[in-house]
Amino acid sequence: MSWTQFFFYVFAGLSLLCALMVVTRRNAVHSAIFLIITFFFMAAVFVILKAELLAAVQVLVYAGGVVSLMLYVIMLVKAEEASQVKQNLGQIAIAAFIALLLALQVGSIVYLYFAQKPAGKAAVEALKYGGNTEGIGALLYTKYLFPFEVASVLLLAAMVGAIVLAKNRLER
Amino acid sequence: MVEIVIVTIVKLLIYFGIMLLFVAYGTLAERKVAGHIQDRLGPYHCGPHGILQPLADGIKLFFKEDIVASASDKFVYFLAPALAVVPPVLVLAVIPIGDSITIGGKTIPLAVADVNIALLYFLGVTSLTVYAIMLGGWAGNSKYPLLGGLRSAAQFISYELILGLSIIGVVMLVGSFNLIDIVRYQKDMWLVIKQPVAFITYMIAAIAELNRAPFDLPEAESELVGGYHTEYSSMKFALFFLGEYANMVVSSAIATALFLGGWYAPVHWLSFIPGPIWFLIKTFALFFFMLWIRWTYPRLRYDQLMGMCWRFLMPVTLLNILGTGLFVILKNGGL
C-alpha cells in the first residue's frame, strides 16, 4: 500500500466516522461541529485526488459558509431549545428518496470502474492545462461558458428569494 | 524522504517559535504603543523597560483559576479556545518567508509548502476562525457572550468576503495563487503600487475581521462586557487572546507577501540584508500599523460597520477587479 492510499483510507474513514457522528448526536450544535470536521476531511480526500481547487472551495464555502449559516439557524431557534430539538421530523420519506438517488450515483461510478470505462471526459481534458485551478479556469470560461453564466442567474434567484422570505421581518 | 520530513519539521518548529515570540512581544508592543500614544510609559516593572512582561503575563495566566460556568456546554466550551489557535498556525505552512538557503551544499527552500492554491488555502483556513467565535459565544449559555458571538460572526463573515474579493486583483496580475510566485513577481515593483485599492481594502478587512478597534464591536466593553469570551478565564481566555494576536501576525505576513514585496529589499543597495529579515521587518511594520490605528481612531457603530462593508467596500472591490481587468487588457494591447 502506498502512502497515497494510506492517507486516502485514513481521511475517507475519518470523514465517514464524523458523518456518522453528525447524524447520531442529539445536540444540534455538536452535529454542526462534526459536520465541519467531516467537510475538512473530505477536503483532504480532494487534495489526495489532486483536485486542489475543489478542496479549497470545500473548506471556503461548505466548512466556512454553509455550516455557519446552519449554526445561525440553530441559534435562531433559541439557544436553550437548540440542544433539545427533535431531529427526525417525519422527513424519513424524503431522506430515503435522497439516499436512493445517492446510492444510484455511487453505484454508477462503481459500475464504470468495473466496466473499465472512463468516468468522465472533463477530468482528462483538464489535465492538459497543468494544475487543477488552471484546468477548471480554462474549461469553465471557454467550453462551459453558458452554464457559468446560468450559474449567475441561479445565484440571483437565490438572492432575491432570500430577501423575499425575510422581507416582512425586515420592514417590521 | 526521512531527511525531508525532518527538515520540514525543524522549519515548522522554527516558524512556530518565531510566531509565538512575535505574539508574546506583540502584546507588549501593543501596551507600549498604547502607553506612548497616550503619553504614559506602559509596562515598566518586569525587567528593563518591561521587556519581561509577556513572560510574567504567561505565568500568571497559567496559575489563574479556571471557571467553567455551570450552565455551559462542556464539550463546546473546551473546543472553542483550542480551535481559536488552529487557523493562524495552519497558515504558517504557506508563508513565504524567504527564497532559499544553502547549507552544506544543499539548497533548502525557506517556505514550508509550495502550495499552488496558497491564497485560497489562507482564505479557507481563516474562515474557520468564525467557529471559535460563534461556539465560544454559544457555549457559555450566557447573554453577553451570545450577543457578542453573533455580532462578531456576522462581522467576520462580511469582511471575509471583502478579503477574498480584494486579493483577486493581485491574482489577475500575477496569474497564480502561489504566494512564492506572487512575491517573485514583485522583484522590481511592489504590488502595492499597482494595486493600492486592493491593499487598502485588504488592510481594512483584515483589521475588521480580527475584531480590532476601530471595528471591535463584538468586544465593545461599554455594552457587551468582554464579547464572545466573557465566560472564559485563565488559559482558555489566553488561547483566545493568543489566537487573535497570531491572526494579526499571520494576516500582516500575508499582506507583506501580497503587496509589500515579501523578502525583497525596498531598494537594491539594501539587498545585502537577508530576505527573511526584510520579511519580518515588513510584517512588523504592518503589525505596528494595526496597533497605531487601534489607539488613534474611535470605535464605529455597528450599523456603520456593516454598512461600510456591504454598501461601500463591496462595490469598491468589484470595481477594482473590473478596473484591473481593463488595465491588463490595455497593457497587453488587446481591445
Place this chain on the structure above:
Amino acid sequence: MYQSISPYIPVLILLVLALAFGVVTLMVAWLVRPSKPYDEKLSPYECGINPLMPAKIRVPIRFFVIILLFLLFDVEAVFMYPWAAMYKKLGIWGFVEMFLFIVILLVGYIYAWAKGALEWE
C-alpha cells in the same frame, strides 16, 4: 528533490502541532492552577446579579439575511478565483464574461439594497 513529498504533509504536521499546543497548554494549566468552585462563582455572568432568565435570545432576521447574502457572494467569489488565475490567457473575452456575470449579480445586490437588507438600524 523537495517535490518528492506532497506540500500538504507540512499542513498535516502543523494541524497536529496546533492541536497539541492547545491541549498541552490547557493540561499544564489544569495541573498547576487552584480550583475552588462554588455556586455563585459558576453562574453565568450578568453584571454581578443572579441571572434573571436563561440566555434565550431571538436573533434578528437581519443576521440570517446577511449570512445568506455572504454565502451567495462567496460562491460568486469562488467563480472568480479560477478566472483570475487564467485571466491573462482568456483576454478580452474573459473580461466580457466576468462583466456579464457581475452585472447579473449586481441586479440582486441592488434589489437587496433597495429592500433594506443592507441597512442596520
